[in-house]
Amino acid sequence: MILPMAQTIRPLRADAERNRRLLIDAAAEAFAQHGLDVSVGEIARRAGVGRGTLFRRFPTKEHLIAAIFVDRVSDMTDTARLLMEEEEAGDALGRFMRAMIEMQVKDRGLFEAVGHSALTDPDVLRAHDELLATLGKMVRSAQRAGEVRDDVGPIDILMLTKGVAAAAEPMQCVVPRSWERYLDLVTDGLRPAAATKLCGRPPSRAQFEKALRDAS
Amino acid sequence: MILPMAQTIRPLRADAERNRRLLIDAAAEAFAQHGLDVSVGEIARRAGVGRGTLFRRFPTKEHLIAAIFVDRVSDMTDTARLLMEEEEAGDALGRFMRAMIEMQVKDRGLFEAVGHSALTDPDVLRAHDELLATLGKMVRSAQRAGEVRDDVGPIDILMLTKGVAAAAEPMQCVVPRSWERYLDLVTDGLRPAAATKLCGRPPSRAQFEKALRDAS
DNA sequence: ACCTGAACACCGTTCAAGT
DNA sequence: ACCTGAACACCGTTCAAGT
Numbered sequence: 252m253i254l255p256m257a258q259t260i261r262p263l264r265a266d267a268e269r270n271r272r273l274l275i276d277a278a279a280e281a282f283a284q285h286g287l288d289v290s291v292g293e294i295a296r297r298a299g300v301g302r303g304t305l306f307r308r309f310p311t312k313e314h315l316i317a318a319i320f321v322d323r324v325s326d327m328t329d330t331a332r333l334l335m336e337e338e339e340a341g342d343a344l345g346r347f348m349r350a351m352i353e354m355q356v357k358d359r360g361l362f363e364a365v366g367h368s369a370l371t372d373p374d375v376l377r378a379h380d381e382l383l384a385t386l387g388k389m390v391r392s393a394q395r396a397g398e399v400r401d402d403v404g405p406i407d408i409l410m411l412t413k414g415v416a417a418a419a420e421p422m423q424c425v426v427p428r429s430w431e432r433y434l435d436l437v438t439d440g441l442r443p444a445a446a447t448k449l450c451g452r453p454p455s456r457a458q459f460e461k462a463l464r465d466a467s
Numbered sequence: 468m469i470l471p472m473a474q475t476i477r478p479l480r481a482d483a484e485r486n487r488r489l490l491i492d493a494a495a496e497a498f499a500q501h502g503l504d505v506s507v508g509e510i511a512r513r514a515g516v517g518r519g520t521l522f523r524r525f526p527t528k529e530h531l532i533a534a535i536f537v538d539r540v541s542d543m544t545d546t547a548r549l550l551m552e553e554e555e556a557g558d559a560l561g562r563f564m565r566a567m568i569e570m571q572v573k574d575r576g577l578f579e580a581v582g583h584s585a586l587t588d589p590d591v592l593r594a595h596d597e598l599l600a601t602l603g604k605m606v607r608s609a610q611r612a613g614e615v616r617d618d619v620g621p622i623d624i625l626m627l628t629k630g631v632a633a634a635a636e637p638m639q640c641v642v643p644r645s646w647e648r649y650l651d652l653v654t655d656g657l658r659p660a661a662a663t664k665l666c667g668r669p670p671s672r673a674q675f676e677k678a679l680r681d682a683s
Numbered sequence: 684a685c686c687t688g689a690a691c692a693c694c695g696t697t698c699a700a701g702t
Numbered sequence: 703a704c705c706t707g708a709a710c711a712c713c714g715t716t717c718a719a720g721t
Contacts, residue, residue, distance in 0.1 A: 264684060290713055301687040306715060363579050403652070406638075414634025414649060418626040422670055425678045431666040433630060436619070439663050440656025447655050450647040454638055462641040480703065506694055517706040522696060 271308050273298040279319045287316065287360045313364070317375055320365045323358075324378040327351055331385040341398035344389050345438065348412050352430050355416035356423065362413065370463045379463070383409075383456060400446040404453030411437055487524050489514040495535045503532065503576045529580070533591055536581045539574075540594040543567060547601040557614035560605050561654065564628050568646050571632035572639065578629065586679045595679070599625075599672060616662040620669030627653055 263271065277298035281289045291312055295302045309315040330350050334343040355362050370376075386405040393399040415437055419430035439445055454462075479487065493514035497505045507528055511518045525531040546566050550559040571578050586592075602621040609615040631653055635646035655661055 267685060270686085288713095291715085292713075302715085303687055303717080304685080307685070310715095312714065407648075407652075410634040410637065410649065411652070413637070414630035417633030418630025421626065421629070421682075422622075422674065422678050424681045425674045426667065426670060429667060429670070432623075433626065435663065435665045436623075436627070436656045437653065438656075439661040440652045440654075442661065445655040445658065445661035447651065449651045451642065451645060454642060454645070458638065458641045462638050465640045466637075483704065486705090504694095507696085508694075518696085519698080519706055520704080523704070526696095528695065 267308070270298070270300050270304055273300065274305055274308060274315065275318050275322065278315050279322070282316075282319070282361060283358055287364050291315075314372065316361065316364055317370060317372060319361065321374045321378045323354060323361075324375075324382055327354065328378070328382045328385060331382065331389060335385065335389055335392075340392040340396035344393040344399065344408070347386070347389060348408065348415075348434060348438075351409075351412040352416050352419075352434060355413065356419060356430055359420065362416070370466045376460060376463055379459070380456070383459070397443060399441050400443045402446065402449050402453065403441065406454040406456070406459050410454075411441075483524070486514070486516050486520055489516065490521055490524060490531065491534050491538065494531050495538070498532075498535070498577060499574055503580050507531075530588065532577065532580055533586060533588060535577065537590045537594045539570060539577075540591075540598055543570065544594070544598045544601060547598065547605060551601065551605055551608075556608040556612035560609040560615065560624070563602070563605060564624065564631075564650060564654075567625075567628040568632050568635075568650060571629065572635060572646055575636065578632070586682045592676060592679055595675070596672070599675070613659060615657050616659045618662070618665050618669065619657065622670040622672070622675050626670075627657075 262268070274294065278294045281294055281297060291305055292302055294315075295305045298305075305315070309318065327347075327350065331347050334346050337343075338346060383405050386408060390399065390403070390405050390408060394401055415430055415433045418433045422429045478484070490510065494510045497510055497513060507521055508518055510531075511521045514521075521531070525534065543563075543566065547563055550562050553559075554562060599621050602624060606615065606619070606621050606624060610617050631646055631649045634649045638645045
């Protein structure tokens with residue numbers, strides 16, 4: 252294990268760390284309720300701090316959004332680890348994809364907004380590295396069990412969950428769990444029996460990290 | 468054919484119609500270049516009209532975006548009709564999906580933004596109705612040829628193209644045509660050979676229209 | 684080192700005055 | 703009927719003054 256030349260060397264003062272938490276939680280709740288266009292003033296008020304404090308902790312509104320995103324990715328890493336212990340090879344991956352999609356469908360907009368900006372900060376990268384490590388094992392294990400085609404990697408799986416969530420979103424208010432339909436279809440496409448040669452190769456972790464960095 | 472009780476009864480005055488066109492074209496170009504957060508002032512300036520004129524023609528910025536969206540959907544209808552005439556049953560659908568995805572990948576953000584608002588206006592609905600009519604024939608024809616599973620409908624296809632575009636988008640700057648990879652996988656899932664029972668049923672046109680209307 | 688709220692620049696939208 | 707640009711309300715961000 253090589254530590255990244257981290258910049259979070261000095262921990263925050265106790266009150267600052269507390270405010271950070273309050274802001275992230277208040278923002279997560281507000282965004283979940285009303286979408287991403289709640290004002291930072293409203294968020295600061297809900298968290299019980301001044302507007303300036305928000306911008307001292309997060310250089311921009313998008314960095315605050317990214318912080319919530321990191322929390323969610325970490326949650327998914329926990330879920331993935333749990334599933335690896337408790338489930339059979341094929342079941343684990345299927346369940347992970349369900350959990351991932353449900354999360355993305357729940358917080359409308361949050362994940363769309365993150366694609367475009369401020370993913371440069373290293374917390375985002377580290378959270379994804381951890382998730383991908385576990386997910387990589389999960390995918391390989393499902394492949395060894397013959398339940399998933401060999402030519403896909405963990406990043407493909409991540410992208411596909413995003414795709415299923417996006418596909419289902421327009422109809423979601425009318426057909427609440429329509430994402431299950433599209434997950435079923437993608438799962439059919441993931442089976443070795445269905446496999447036809449895919450364009451390209453599974454994205455590498457290096458490519459993924461570059462993609463995160465390039466999001467201007 | 469029953470005409471919808473249209474509201475676009477009275478046509479616009481010549482100069483107004485011209486300004487409308489100028490605004491849509493200027494906005495399309497500006498959005499394609501710099502994303503959706505170019506200001507309405509900038510757009511009005513590019514179109515060579517006052518800011519007030521923009522808001523006289525489009526009650527809100529989102530309505531302007533929706534107008535561009537309608538243009539694109541109409542283009543896709545033309546493409547679909549052409550493909551129906553010129554291609555074999557299976558090829559037509561595949562090519563249509565490619566065209567649809569390429570368009571969504573090209574104008575980043577445009578299609579994400581439209582899902583959420585101002586789709587109530589009847590132009591959006593009519594454009595989709597026309598597209599779905601042609602796409603419905605295309606899907607059935609591919610199904611009769613045994614190239615596509617029977618339990619999907621045209622709206623499923625539309626949603627799946629959105630999903631593929633969304634899945635590919637994060638990696639797009641690093642792996643430019645990565646959407647082809649995910650389209651290949653979805654195509655594998657669409658083949659009758661791969662078919663396992665899907666959750667739910669193909670969305671009906673009535674459900675789709677309700678979804679458009681409910682987007683508050 | 685951190686907190687705060689007033690101040691700033693900017694953007695979507697409105698409207699009174701013009702043709 | 704339509705066009706225009708000044709005016710308004712609001713939001714993200716900064717910063718001087720405080721602890």
